[in-house]
Amino acid sequence: MRVESNISRNAPADGQQEHWDGEASTGHVLKPGELDLSHNVILYLDDITVSFDGFRALNKLSLQIDAGELRCFIGPNGAGKTTMMDVITGKTRPDSGKAFFGQTIDLTRMTEPQIAHAGIGRKFQKPTIFENHSVFENLELALKTDKRVKKSLFARLFGDDLDKIADTLRQIRLTDQADRPAGLLSHGQKQWLEIGMLLVQDPKLLLLDEPVAGMTDDETERTAELFVSLKGKHSLMVVEHDMAFVEALGGKVTVLHEGSVLAEGDLATVQADQRVIEVYLGR
Amino acid sequence: MRTPVTVKLFAGLGPKGWFAVALAALVGWVLVPMAHLLLPEGHPLHVSTYAITLIGKILCYAVVAVAMDLIWGFGGILSLGHGVFFALGGYSFGMYLMRQIGREGSYQSDLPDFMVFLDWKELPWYWSGSDHFLWALFLAVAVPGLIAWIFGYFAFRSRIKGVYFSIITQALTYAAMLFFFRNETGFGGNNGFTDFKRILGYSITAPETRLVLFGLSVALLLGALILGRVLIASKFGKVLTAIRDSESRVMFIGYNPLHYKLFIWTLSAMLCGLAGALYVPQVGIINPSEMSVANSIEIAIWVAVGGRGTLIGPVLGAGIVNLSKSWFTTSFPEYWLFFLGLLFILVTLYLPQGVVGAWAKLRSRKAVAPAAPALAPSVKAVAATEPELPAGSAAKGASA
Numbered sequence: 060m061r062v063e064s065n066i067s068r069n070a071p072a073d074g075q076q077e078h079w080d081g082e083a084s085t086g087h088v089l090k091p092g093e094l095d096l097s098h099n100v101i102l103y104l105d106d107i108t109v110s111f112d113g114f115r116a117l118n119k120l121s122l123q124i125d126a127g128e129l130r131c132f133i134g135p136n137g138a139g140k141t142t143m144m145d146v147i148t149g150k151t152r153p154d155s156g157k158a159f160f161g162q163t164i165d166l167t168r169m170t171e172p173q174i175a176h177a178g179i180g181r182k183f184q185k186p187t188i189f190e191n192h193s194v195f196e197n198l199e200l201a202l203k204t205d206k207r208v209k210k211s212l213f214a215r216l217f218g219d220d221l222d223k224i225a226d227t228l229r230q231i232r233l234t235d236q237a238d239r240p241a242g243l244l245s246h247g248q249k250q251w252l253e254i255g256m257l258l259v260q261d262p263k264l265l266l267l268d269e270p271v272a273g274m275t276d277d278e279t280e281r282t283a284e285l286f287v288s289l290k291g292k293h294s295l296m297v298v299e300h301d302m303a304f305v306e307a308l309g310g311k312v313t314v315l316h317e318g319s320v321l322a323e324g325d326l327a328t329v330q331a332d333q334r335v336i337e338v339y340l341g342r
Numbered sequence: 343m344r345t346p347v348t349v350k351l352f353a354g355l356g357p358k359g360w361f362a363v364a365l366a367a368l369v370g371w372v373l374v375p376m377a378h379l380l381l382p383e384g385h386p387l388h389v390s391t392y393a394i395t396l397i398g399k400i401l402c403y404a405v406v407a408v409a410m411d412l413i414w415g416f417g418g419i420l421s422l423g424h425g426v427f428f429a430l431g432g433y434s435f436g437m438y439l440m441r442q443i444g445r446e447g448s449y450q451s452d453l454p455d456f457m458v459f460l461d462w463k464e465l466p467w468y469w470s471g472s473d474h475f476l477w478a479l480f481l482a483v484a485v486p487g488l489i490a491w492i493f494g495y496f497a498f499r500s501r502i503k504g505v506y507f508s509i510i511t512q513a514l515t516y517a518a519m520l521f522f523f524r525n526e527t528g529f530g531g532n533n534g535f536t537d538f539k540r541i542l543g544y545s546i547t548a549p550e551t552r553l554v555l556f557g558l559s560v561a562l563l564l565g566a567l568i569l570g571r572v573l574i575a576s577k578f579g580k581v582l583t584a585i586r587d588s589e590s591r592v593m594f595i596g597y598n599p600l601h602y603k604l605f606i607w608t609l610s611a612m613l614c615g616l617a618g619a620l621y622v623p624q625v626g627i628i629n630p631s632e633m634s635v636a637n638s639i640e641i642a643i644w645v646a647v648g649g650r651g652t653l654i655g656p657v658l659g660a661g662i663v664n665l666s667k668s669w670f671t672t673s674f675p676e677y678w679l680f681f682l683g684l685l686f687i688l689v690t691l692y693l694p695q696g697v698v699g700a701w702a703k704l705r706s707r708k709a710v711a712p713a714a715p716a717l718a719p720s721v722k723a724v725a726a727t728e729p730e731l732p733a734g735s736a737a738k739g740a741s742a
Contacts, residue, residue, distance in 0.1 A: 175596035187591040189584045201595045208601045214577040
């Protein structure tokens with residue numbers, strides 16, 4: 060509730076200005092459940108620790124993602140990248156530490172569907188789509204809408220929804236596959252479909268776990284283009300081993316090792332870091 | 343902007359479906375009663391009372407099979423305790439039938455015979471109102487629904503799935519059976535309810551009463567099929583099958599599977615309850631053996647034999663298994679369970695999609711290859727018949 064002096068510097072002036080009305084002395088009004096980006100930070104992880112049977116998958120992990128940022132995560136196997144995404148999406152509860160979405164939304168107290176509604180979308184390492192549903196239906200189910208039982212019983216698609224699905228199909232280049240069962244797509248196309256399912260949800264923050272694994276070079280390139288175009292409107296966290304892809308995305312890179320941040324910076328700086336080289340090349 | 347329900351119904355079923363429904367209604371409501379009442383016994387087309395009762399019974403089983411398919415075939419939740427909901431519906435309605443006996447029981451008392459035998463002086467509180475037809479009918483739906491809702495809420499909230507869920511449902515029906523076996527429970531102990539005389543004042547053995555019950559069974563089955571069809575075609579149905587195929591993905595796109603599972607689970611139990619309420623007056627008895635574990639497993643076998651995830655499959659399955667059961671139990675009674683076990687093994691090994699799946703496969707094989715997808719009734723059938731594409735053949739290596 061404090062007034063931060065740097066807020067006007069970071070925040071887009073118009074949208075945020077409303078919050079100040081009548082609250083000039085104490086700060087802006089908090090709207091419960093709504094994403095508060097007043098400090099221009101979309102995700103805070105603070106001192107997160109997760110252990111499985113004594114093994115510390117995450118060890119006092121702390122990091123921040125800025126609104127609109129595209130951040131890549133690299134690190135050897137077992138560094139805690141997937142566990143980090145599990146914590147953010149509510150699949151795993153941390154033993155200790157804080158995870159906040161914006162200034163106010165405490166992720167450690169929410170269920171997976173609640174977190175999805177708050178605006179965090181996730182793509183899994185292995186493409187998980189509904190194989191028996193058509194490509195179109197996959198997108199229809201993911202579409203941002205009221206997802207309670209009562210609404211689903213009588214739900215119909217309207218013009219806006221159809222437009223949105225058609226746009227997304229074009230974006231992920233699956234327009235001519237729309238009526239095929241998703242299970243019949245190629246591996247790369249499944250990855251694209253899952254990315255499309257994230258996009259129709261219109262999330263503020265996208266978590267993408269190895270999005271280009273199993274894609275052809277051409278598909279990888281197009282994926283990089285797509286992600287770069289999403290930057291700004293959405294915030295993205297990408298876990299990837301493919302350095303060429305990470306380079307194509309640009310932006311900051313965070314190196315995870317043994318459950319905490321080892322190094323952070325642009326790719327060239329990180330790659331020149333002696334500790335990073337040691338971790339990757341072995342001791 | 344909501345579509346009227348009737349329009350939705352028509353869209354959901356299609357002209358072919360409505361033709362089938364009309365045909366079934368014609369047979370069930372007109373042809374069979376005429377063949378039973380108008381044709382003399384001995385006429386080759388005469389339908390005997392035995393046949394009416396047998397088919398009426400199988401129709402009730404078919405409703406249970408459809409209810410089972412909604413949760414298992416479409417929701418991916420295998421219940422091995424569905425018999426309990428069927429029996430609860432049967433008992434609820436059986437209470438009414440017991441009260442209709444009036445003073446014509448062996449002890450000529452206002453109380454049902456078994457209560458006189460136990461030396462009870464008045465009806466227990468939960469029997470109050472049981473002399474009202476509508477109240478009994480309400481209980482037949484509400485009791486299974488309520489029990490299913492409470493049980494399902496805790497089971498699904500704790501994310502109990504797969505074989506663990508199946509095992510607790512078995513425990514549920516077994517516990518209920520032991521509870522109903524006790525005389526003190528007030529439901530006739532191991533004899534249950536029988537010797538019914540009347541329903542709504544009409545003699546329960548009169549051919550007309552039997553035909554009405556038969557017609558109602560036909561109606562209930564058709565209603566269950568139409569309801570199932572509309573549900574599955576709706577977005578709800580798509581979410582339900584999505585939960586079956588990949589529950590975590592469903593959660594991460596913002597659906598809470600708990601409410602979806604709970605809805606279909608409770609609905610399924612209520613359908614079973616209604617089927618039980620129609621079953622009891624037709625067979626004339628309800629006792630705790632309906633809640634035995636074996637009975638509930640048999641329900642799963644009907645669905646597996648007919649074809650999971652199709653609506654007509656369970657109806658066929660219930661028919662095939664029960665007709666062979668009544669033939670076996672009269673011809674070779676001691677071999678019935680062996681045959682049932684064998685049937686289940688053979689179906690699992692050779693007909694994983696059941697009779698309906700095998701039929702669809704046969705048809706798509708006959709059709710010329712390029713035209714094949716056109717006749718597929720559902721996405722599922724296509725997926726089952728077309729070979730899987732090699733995943734990521736042109737892909738570069740995945741993660742190190």
